[in-house]
Amino acid sequence: MTPPMLLPRPVTARSAPGEFRLDACTTITAPAALAATAARLQSALSPATGLPLPVTEDGSGPGIALTLRPELGAEAYRLESGPAGVRIEGGDANGVRHGCQALRQLLPPRVYRGARIADERWAVPGAVVEDAPHFRWRGVMLDVARHFLPKREVLRFIDLMAMHRLNTLHLHLTDDQGWRVEILRHPRLTETGGWRRSSQLGSTIDDRTEDRPHGGYYTQDDIREIVAHAAENGITVVPEIDVPGHSQAAIAAYPELGVTHERVEVMTRWGVSPHTLNAEESTIDFFRGVFDEIMALFPSTFIGVGGDECPKDQWKGDPRTQELMAERGLADENALQAWFIARIAAHVADAGRRVFGWDEILEGKLPPGVAVASWRGMTGAVTAARRGFDVVSCPDDQVYLDYRQSEHPDEPVPVCVPVTLEDAYAFDPVPDGLTDEEAARVLGGQANLWTEHVDSPRMVDYYAFPRLCAVAEALWRGPGPRDFHEFRSRLYAAHLPRLDALGVEYRPATGPLPWQTRPGVLGAPATRADREAHMNRRVAAIRS
Known part of the structure; x- marks a missing residue:
């Protein structure tokens, strides 16, 4: 018998005799603690099957039974199906949720459609699945600052994350090009900061602009809805407010936050703005207030502060900044950036939370409790783990989903080196050379989807899928032998039909479809050698 074709691939899965046919008498049985999970399973299965699937605490006869079994461990689950019904046991509520996602994948792909399908036979094949994730942090960073993604699309993206057993959405909410x-x-x-008058097309300095205003933001009620919807799917939302660089949108709104106090507009070009936040106590107080509201909206342990790509030229040329550095005994501008991050980190820690920042924060002294996102290769992961900090790995040449997907000449706005499906599947968040104690500080990993060139929900689909499927399996399964050809066969034979049913406009294996191309919009492609030389220069600061 062919084993179940699930994605991510379970730790163990085997076929079993018989099947369980869903019909008008089928119920979903769950204790009160799992009532919400049972209701979500009902809402997932009912539209296509047309069956009521009532939820009950005391079911009788064959049906779908959900139960907690803590000894399985966090996020672990066991699913057994056969003629007597389906039983899903979870180590916790999230484990039960993962089991429900596996159950959905055992059914025909059309179960993912949103209206009744009368000519389908809704039967769950006999199977025994025992499964648990390897990494605690299995995430994706979604940049909504460069191009705003409407709330309904964020909710849909969360549903797709849950389908792939991802559990952390890193939401990049602010940058030079917008405050969301x-x-x-x-x-x-x-x-003011929530919109810009135009947007650059392409990646080179000579690229033209699209003279069309772009903007949008989430109200606090929107954020509460997003966070609640994610929690119902077992996903934590980690917000990021980028400081002290990548802050031109904030400075456009409040010029007194800038070094020069000059009035600027929200940045219309891609890249890094030279405008940085000043180092006055009033600016620290301003952002303490911002982070107070952010922490009230997001219950996550980690709160992102950015800390990346902060130009120092304005600080170097500003007498007032130099005066403040001398008063505080700061040796240089790197120390000033570390001081800024440490002040915000202390405020976040006072609220019982922890700061999460890009690997540039390693260039200065960090307070305890900080977690580091290693994006410039794996150097930041090694350095952070050896210095005693928790790590989330997201190396750009393996998991940056805005990078071009192949050498195909029609890839839209081709940026940097290709990150292929096979590259994504090979991702291992734990770098070589760490001791067991150091490796234990690697919480996991995430893919990063920057959106300078991802200007619509359709293009989010194109850039994310199917590479995010590969990342999800790599993070779920962990290190060890992997068979890319088996994964690819399972992806195309079983999983892409599920995405088709959901309407996900992923990149086809043969290359972009005509409407997924961007003729005339130039990118900035690079070879592996170009990228390695560039990144070697950038990581020198970390090693020093």
């Missing part, structure tokens, strides 16, 4: 979250005490952050 309502802050009640500072309304101009969205009134």
Whole structure:
């Protein structure tokens, strides 16, 4: 018998005799603690099957039974199906949720459609699945600052994450090109910072612009809905407010936050703005207030502060900044950036949370409890783990989903080196050379989807899938032997039909479809050698 074709691939899965046919008498049985999970399973299965699937605490006869079994461990599950019904046991509620996702994948792909299908035979094949994730942090970073993604699309993206057993959404909410979250005490952050008058097309300095305003932001009620919807799917949302660089949208709204206090507009070009936040206590107080509202909206342990790509030229040329550095005994501008991050980190820690930042924060002294996202290769992961910090690995040449997907001449806005499906599947968050104690500090990994060139939900689909399927399996399964050809066969034979049923406009294996191309919009392709030389220069600061 062919084993179940699930994605991510389970730790163990085997076929069993018989099947369980869903019909009008089928119930979903669950204790009160799993009532919400049972209701979500009902809402997932009922539209296509047309069956009521009532939820009950005391089911009788064959049906779907959900139960907790803590000894399985966090996020682990066991699924057994056969003529007597389906039983899903989870180590916790998230384990039960993962088991429900596996059950859905055992049914025909059309179960993912949103209306009744009368000519389908809804039967769950006999199977025994025992499964648990390897890494605690299995995530994706979604950049909504460069191109705003409407709330309904964020909710849909969360559903797709849950389907793939991902559990962390890192939401990049602010940057030079836009501020996307309502802050009640500072309304101009969205009134002014939430839109820009035009957007660059392409990746080179000579590229033209599209003279069309772009903007949008999430109200605090929107954020509460997003966070609640994610929690119902076992996903934690980690917000990021980028400081002290990547802050031109904030400075456009409140010029007193900038070094020069000059009035600037929200940045319309891609890249890194030279405008940085100043180092006044009033600016620290301003962002303490911002982070207070962010922490009230997001219950996550980690709160992102950015900390990446902060230009130092304005600080170097500003007498007031130099005066403040001398008063504080700071040797150089790197120390000033570390001081800024440490002040925000202390405020976040006072609220019982922990700061999460890009690997540039390693260039200065960090307070305890900080977690580091290693994006410039794996150097940051090694350095952070050896210095005693928790790590989330997201190396750009393996898991940056905005990078071109192949050498195909029609790849839209081809950026940097190709990150292929096979590259994504080979991802291992734990770098070589760490001791067991150091390796234990690697929480896991995430893919990063930056959106300078991802300007619509359709293009989010194109850039994310199917590479995110590969990353999800790599993070679920962990290190060890992997068979890419088996994964690819399972992906195309069994999983892409599920995405088709959901309407996900993924990249076809043969290359982009005509409407997925961007004729005339130039990218910035690079070879592996070009990328390695560039990144070697950038990581020198980490090693020093």
